Amino acid sequence: MPSPINKKVLQSISGLARLELQEKESEKILEDLRNILDHFNELQELDTSSIVSEVIPERDRKIFREDDERIGTNLGAGKELFPRTEDGFLAIPPVFKD
């Protein structure tokens, strides 16, 4: 089975992952991913057509809380670590280039 990953796919995936890769890094990752995906092929020998995708019943319960003000959450924690504020707002770089 030909490897589903090549240089072009890797470029597209790294863009989606918002990850800039250097040329040398890309080569190594491509080689590693080919080996890893090759190993994953063993899963294809298993017939899972009748299996329902993993559902964890205990965790499927709905967790609601009373709709009232709570104290003791960590809301707002870490604001003091933000590098720059302006007029009480957290300042970030521009969304678009100048």
Added chain:
Amino acid sequence: MEDLKDLTIKSFGEGLREKKFSAMEATLAYFENIKKMDPSLGAYLHLMEESAATQAEKIDLALQNGEELGPLAGVPMAIKDNILIKGHPATAASKMLKDYVASYDASVINNLKRSGAVFLGKTNMDEFAMGSSTENSAFRLTRNPRDMERVPGGSSGGSAAAVAGDLALAALGSDTGGSIRQPAALCGVVGLKSTYGTVSRSGLIAMASSLDQIGPITKTVSDAAQVFMAIQGSDPLDNTNAGIAYDPKEILEPSLEKVKKLRVGVPKEFMVDGLEDKVRSGIEQAVEKIKSLGVEVKTISLPNAKYALSTYYIIMPAEVSSNLARFDGIRYGARDDENKKQSLLDIYLSERGRGFGAETKRRIILGTFVLSSGYYDAYYEKAQRVRALMRKDLDEAFKEVDVIIGPTTPTTAFKIGEKTSDPLSMYLSDIFTIPANMAEIPAISIPVEKFKEGELPVGFQLMGRRFREADILSLGQYYEKLN
């Protein structure tokens, strides 16, 4: 102060209450050892001398005043660097978080504070808990105190090395696919991963949220039981918390009569070719000792266990790619804020490219790939179905037996640098520990025998039914009495 080598949490508590030593003396003795050993061992990333002294002082004052002490009063502990302690660095061994200081306490830290524990410092780990040797730390190398040329395992390698090297009496680690149990086995100490949902994940820097659990690394099973009871419990800040009420007596003072009634199974698929001879003979030795307690041991089958590695290395990176999206160079990470020519997208690309190490990048790419359109069904959906199959296998096995025994790792501690260039061979270190995370069941690694100078430790693993920590902890506590 008596020899730190001989201390356990139990003997520490007795010594403290009998005033053989004070909490301050104990804390200082551990820092002395850290100063002597850690430059070469590399277990810690950050020491907390000042706050530890304040905590120890409070314990001594409470003891003087005749106040009731918590179960871990004065116990000097090391905390993995992906667990938040307010006011102290939490880097997860990543350059991305090199300047991050935690602004709140993890729920386990709150629980330990209530129990009276003293925090000595934050321990080294693989970056964002991704690795099996602690060689993926962005900051330093950790060595195995049993053989300094070898790795301590990972990702909680700093925590395991600290306990094995007497640089802490106990430690916390986190376990996503074996990151507590594998380093515990390689360093000759005890490591417990409890049932998913028993220990709050609030304040743990997330790696793979359906698999992560915080747990203890200690010298004895009895100590692991003590720390587990201190950190478990319901928590409104973690909505996957199961809110189970454990019976402390069943866990801390187990009965031999009940242990003798346990049925133990050895999966034939775990005793495969490729197991190092020393590990194989170690497991056989452990099985014989368990039989000598009067416990029934039989062979069982987990037919899909061999698919654990592939399944895990699809599901885990998928969750990693999602969880690590928050490290974007804006909310976390150092950035050049004055460079107005950079757009947000430029910052995301360059900061993530600069801030993450090789293994982290590999897993983010792999996770993004298996979740992407066109590949999702063949990889992620398939893996979720196989996860369901593996869970079913374990459910079937637990109809026949109460506890499953097997190796924790396929080999003893390997040489530093031996597996760094071949990720697949590194991933194989987790082959026996992954099933417990996939099925959310409790599992513990216990040394086969007491450490002998010049020999590499071997650990065996006990797995139990969901929320039946009592079964593996009680069997483990009687096992260690035989050593």
